[in-house]
Amino acid sequence: MALTGRAALLAVAGALVVLAAPAPALAFWLVVAVIVLAVGVDLALAGSVRALRFERSDDQRVRLGESAEVTLLVANPGRRRVRGVLRDAWSPSTRPAPREHEVDVPAGQRRRVTTTLRPLRRGDFTAAAVTVRALGPLGVAARQGSHRVDGRIRVLPPFLSRRHLPAKLARLRAIEGLNPVQIRGQGTEFDSLREYVVGDDVRSIDWRATARRADVVVRTWRPERDRRVLIVLDTGRTSAGRVGVDPASGDPSGWPRLDWGMDAALLLAALCARAGDRVDFLAYDRAVRAQVTGGGRGDLLPGLVTAMAPLEPELVEADAHGMVAAVLARARRRCLVVVLTDLNATALDEGLLPVLPQLSSRHLVLLAAVADPRVAALAAGRDGAAEVFEAAAAERQRVERRQVTARLRRHGVEVVDALPGDLASALADAYLNLKAAGRL
Amino acid sequence: MTSITPTITDRWRSWRGVVGALVLIVLAATLIVLLGGSRNGGRLDIEATTPSGAxxxxxxxxxxxxxxxxxxxxxxxxxxxxxxxxxxxxxxxxxxxxxxxxxxxxxxxxxxxxxxxxxxxxxxxxxxxxxxxxxxxxxxxxxxxxxxxxxxxxxxxxxxxxxxxxxxxxxxxxxxxxxxxxxxxxxxxxxxxxxxxxxxxxxxxxxxxxxxAPRAPLGAPEGGEKSIEQLIPANVGWFTWALVLAVLLTALWRGRRLGPVVEERLPVVVRAAETVEGRGRLYRARAARDRAALALREAALARMTPRLGLTATAGENEIVTAVAARTGQDGGQVRRTLYGDAPGGDAALVALARDLDTIERQVLDS
Incomplete structure (x- = not known):
């Protein structure tokens, strides 16, 4: 049950009547009786909320930063019209709008209600409840009730770095186009035989083939294909730290390292798929949080974003032993292992560095991390003692970061350390460099 | 059924314990008052059992x-x-x-x-x-x-x-x-x-x-004036009650939520730079000017040595000579800035940071 402003208005009008009435006590009790009667009539004659039936559109998926429309079908099997307001409540992070809908469902009919969701963050969100307030004919009181109508929306990572994809693909084509060369080298495999043209390297002439045909024939080579790339996303405590500016909401408190890592991983995966390499994905902190194995070209990206969407930073120290074991169990052949984590000196000292040789002896390891632009800003602070002390702390952190980077490189690990906006591009470049150098 | 609003029966089932307890408490209190015989009253009232009664x-x-x-x-x-x-x-x-x-x-x-x-x-x-x-x-x-x-x-x-x-x-x-x-x-x-x-x-x-022993003043005082309560017409009292009713109904109208509060598991919000800021404040709280100065000097040297054509293994004299030659500054001054004692106060630390910036800019611009 709920009252409306009319009930209060009725009481105020009644108060004026009481003030003027010759018999105030009688007038007061008359006013009370009128209000009680009006409320009773409204409650008795309002349409039944409990009997309403609801149907929802299918589960939806939407990229972060875009809006989704969820529709709700309201059926009124009762004998009386249901007129009033309806609220389709979702988690606050999805920002449902409008908050309240005017509904008017005649007896035995159905109406469609559309709510627009503009999610603020990635993840799975469920519908909380559908509440209907059915007004009585006098508009003084209403029946109110809630229903649980299951609904779900999956908010996918935005893949903002896809704007870099054309440029990286152009570079990939340049590498591939450059490479149907005659020089056999590392990272190339036999492509085809073709006729000799002036200027070709005489060393690439295939004499056996030439002998079989009338023309001089040379061998061509192309970059190796069908390599394996395993992307490992660290979802441990260091991935919760917020860096840069949240591109979805413009929130200056930043975007978690995890989301920047996902963005870079998506660009890398898209590039690998076009380059003909196989991509596996693993999210790990103390257990496997998500994995995608051997995705074909077509369904790789949808599979990846679906696997990434519900991931959240876990507030536990990542288990490097377990991660290495999980990687080794999945990658039997030599492959490129891309670890997206943080270059945190203490965390790496106690975690990854001791077990890194197991990994780097069998695979090529590429470690990518987001640098914090705020640290650079702090290092430049010179106004007053407080800022200089913070600048010193920032310099200390940058020195530690450089040292741990140097130690990782000594282990034969490639390191990509870039600002949030540049990480995806830098990681893709590192991959292309490795590919061009034939080190995959 | 998808309704999650409890029916009247459900409500009664969950609240009947509370209602029963309340009824019991009120009954017990009434009984105690009726049987206890303790009566309040004014001073020197022969019904009153209080110390000032009679x-x-x-x-x-x-x-x-x-x-x-x-x-x-x-x-x-x-x-x-x-x-x-x-x-x-x-x-x-x-x-x-x-x-x-x-x-x-x-x-x-x-x-x-x-x-x-x-x-x-x-x-x-x-x-x-x-x-x-x-x-x-x-x-x-x-x-x-x-x-x-x-x-x-x-x-x-x-x-x-x-x-x-x-x-x-x-x-x-x-x-x-x-x-x-x-x-x-x-x-x-x-x-x-x-x-x-x-x-x-x-x-x-x-x-x-x-x-x-009257319990309230009897009759009008000597001036024959009426008390303020007698001057107010009876309508006002009932008008007040009607207003109270209006306020109550307004509160019920505005206070009724459209549906339950929606709860959500929110992600943790922690800025990555907080550790750096915390370490800076720690330096300041302990007045660790030596450590701060060392960090600033190391960072400046690490950026300058490649531009000076020196390696990381270059010694102090080598670096000071090279910097002095490149910037035209006095060698002793450069040595004090790059390798001197820890600054004695916060002002000296700020001055040191600025000096380092100057030298670094001159080296990088040259």
Whole structure:
């Protein structure tokens, strides 16, 4: 049950009547009786909320930063019209709008209600409840009730770095186009035989083939294909730290390292798929949080974003032993292992560095991390003692970061350390460099 | 069914325990009040069992066969005064001179307890109250039989002339007895000294006692003015109640939420740079200027040495010479900036940071 402003208005009008009435006590009790009667009539004659039936559109998926429309079908099997307001409540992070809908469902009919969701963050969100307030004919009181109508929306990572994809693909084509060369080298495999043209390297002439045909024939080579790339996303405590500016909401408190890592991983995966390499994905902190194995070209990206969407930073120290074991169990052949984590000196000292040789002896390891632009800003602070002390702390952190980077490189690990906006591009470049150098 | 709003039956099932407990508590409280017999009341009220009441005295008098009736209005007092002892227990509530005069016209004995000026003028003409002394235990000091038999008693207040007992605070004028204070009659004080005896002797002189103890002021005060409550028309009171009802309905209208509060598991929000800021504040709190200066110098050197054409293994002299040659600064000054002692104060640290910036800019720009 709920009252409306009319009930209060009725009481105020009644108060004026009481003030003027010759018999105030009688007038007061008359006013009370009128209000009680009006409320009773409204409650008795309002349409039944409990009997309403609801149907929802299918589960939806939407990229972060875009809006989704969820529709709700309201059926009124009762004998009386249901007129009033309806609220389709979702988690606050999805920002449902409008908050309240005017509904008017005649007896035995159905109406469609559309709510627009503009999610603020990635993840799975469920519908909380559908509440209907059915007004009585006098508009003084209403029946109110809630229903649980299951609904779900999956908010996918935005893949903002896809704007870099054309440029990286152009570079990939340049590498591939450059490479149907005659020089056999590392990272190339036999492509085809073709006729000799002036200027070709005489060393690439295939004499056996030439002998079989009338023309001089040379061998061509192309970059190796069908390599394996395993992307490992660290979802441990260091991935919760917020860096840069949240591109979805413009929130200056930043975007978690995890989301920047996902963005870079998506660009890398898209590039690998076009380059003909196989991509596996693993999210790990103390257990496997998500994995995608051997995705074909077509369904790789949808599979990846679906696997990434519900991931959240876990507030536990990542288990490097377990991660290495999980990687080794999945990658039997030599492959490129891309670890997206943080270059945190203490965390790496106690975690990854001791077990890194197991990994780097069998695979090529590429470690990518987001640098914090705020640290650079702090290092430049010179106004007053407080800022200089913070600048010193920032310099200390940058020195530690450089040292741990140097130690990782000594282990034969490639390191990509870039600002949030540049990480995806830098990681893709590192991959292309490795590919061009034939080190995959 | 998808409804999650509980039905009336569900609500009753979940709330019946609470409702039952509340009903039990109210019933128990009512029973205790009804059976306990403790009654509140005004000062010197013969129904009151509080320390300032007078129920004990009334019970004592009744045990002696005296009929004690309490009256609270002038009409009752006037009607019952004849043939009994009229005890005026709350004279401060009697201010209407006309009604007092009417009461004075009735024959009968009177006991005036702490009489006020109007009461004294009407019921004991000729007696004047003089400023007296505080309440203490006094000796009778007179020939009055009631006082002599009772002995010491707690009295005080105004005095009523010379030929009286207890230092002038108890006086008998004809068949009117005046007592300057009523404390010795109360439940709380009755058992002390000769209080009870004096009270019994004074109040028990007749077979019937009319105890006049109004609970609120009677009649209009002398000016004939009405009190503020009587001036307000009755409509206003009911209007106020109607407004209260309106406010209540407004609160119910605005306070009703459309559906339950939606809860959500929020992600943790922690800025990655917080550790750096924390370490900076820690340096500052411990005044770790040496560490701060070292960090700044190391970082500046790490950026400068490649531009100077030196490796990381270059020694102090080599670097100082190269920097001095490149910037044209004095060698000793450069050495103090790059390798000097830890700064002595915060101002020196800031100055050092600026000097390092200057050298670095000159080296990188050259």
């Amino acid at each position: 129920r004990a005295l009334a019970e004592l008098l009744r045990a002696q066969g005296v009929e004690v009736n309490q009256v609270t209005t002038f009409d009752d007092a006037v009607e019952q005064a004849e043939g009994s002892l009229l005890v005026v227990a709350r004279p401060e509530f009697l201010a209407d001179p006309a009604r007092l005069a009417e009461l004075a016209g009735r024959p009968g004995a009177r006991l005036l307890i702490a009489p006020t000026e109007p009461v004294l003028r009407a019921l004991a003409p000729g007696v004047t109250a003089l400023p007296g002394s505080p309440e203490t235990v006094r000796k009778p000091g007179c020939g009055l039989k009631a006082a002599v038999l009772a002995g010491d008693a707690l009295v005080g207040g105004s005095t009523f002339g010379d030929a009286t007992c207890y230092g002038g605070t108890v006086a008998v004028v004809g068949d009117t007895t005046l007592v300057a204070s009523g404390s010795f009659l109360t439940n709380g004080k009755l058992a002390e000294n000769g209080n009870a005896a004096l009270a019994m002797n004074l109040a028990g002189t007749h077979q019937r006692v009319t105890w006049f």
